[in-house]
Amino acid sequence: MSIELRKHFEKITPLTDQEFDYILSHFTTKKLKKHQYLIQEEDTVTNDYFVVKGLLKASHIDKEGKEYIMQFAMEDWWITDYQAYFSQTTATLHINCIEDSELLCLSLQNRDKICSELHKIEHFFRRKSNLGYVALQRRILSLLNSSAKERYEQLLLQYPSLFQRVPKTLIASYLGVSRETLSRLSS
């Protein structure tokens, strides 16, 4: 299980065995089944999660019960309610499993610890944060100035495997369109 985490870190920075074992010792593991919730609204959020295997979604549900997908997370992705995680407030997102999943969990305290002790881990997470920031900017821009069809085509190009693993209803919620509209766009 941990080999995936090592490969993930080493995409950005090489690690000695000793460094990696030390880093890994700051993670715990969690296995969830399909439909299980990882985080529910108003939960205290204590961990960030690296997806070793499986697929999850982070969503916000409005007062009318309508679900908006903020993020999917498959293997090699990270997921949590970041607002709640970094500010140690309660969650506003729900996170649950689309498939059975195996996760590695990192508390904020442990994250700060390994970052402070290992410069290259500080570097790793800064790079990931920058990438994430840029991805969110692109998503906002896409929502602002692309048509629904264009957004669909961009996502299909960028993450074709999502379309095999995620129901189109959820992809529609991620793209900000109804599932009927997505169906019509796909023809």
Added chain:
Amino acid sequence: MSIELRKHFEKITPLTDQEFDYILSHFTTKKLKKHQYLIQEEDTVTNDYFVVKGLLKASHIDKEGKEYIMQFAMEDWWITDYQAYFSQTTATLHINCIEDSELLCLSLQNRDKICSELHKIEHFFRRKSNLGYVALQRRILSLLNSSAKERYEQLLLQYPSLFQRVPKTLIASYLGVSRETLSRLSS
């Protein structure tokens, strides 16, 4: 929603409108969807929950991942991890939803408060606690000296509606048999 709670209390003790409104003011509400959890292992347990609508299960999962059902809770039932609730320790049970559910939540502090202020509520909860104790004794005795078939028949007699709403796999886990055995017993 609260009319169900009032009816529930009044099965044991009549209440004036004023008394009931006062009692109700000590509850909060919670709505959960199917598969959402109410309590997870190691959670601090702050509330007891009255089920207004829906269906939940309380279970223990052993180290091998095998799930044992401690309790189901449908409308008019109460559910929590009582050990954790009364001793203010962390949960050893998982509680989640078999159906979308609406709950009324009562903290231990509020429970103690309304019991100390209203003798008839003290009476109500004492009666419920006695009933619960006796029910658990019966269950233990049933596990000790009844065959699986007898336990199944007792449950079917006592809660026939469970068999419409709960998968037999879960009922089997409650009865302490495999789902195949339960299937064979049902013939």
Added chain:
DNA sequence: CCTACCTCACAGATTTTATGTGATGTAAAT
């Protein structure tokens, strides 16, 4: 007025879950 959506409803397809059954093995009771 046109376009690009949303919503509602319906129908059918697909997937998932539940269930029943057979075969084999095991442990406890006799």
Added chain:
DNA sequence: ATTTACATCACATAAAATCTGTGAGGTAGG
């Protein structure tokens, strides 16, 4: 040693749930 009452594994089928596509009508923005 034998019998009984289960568990487990595997398989097949049924039932339920979910997914998807489509039509019709409505709405808001351009």
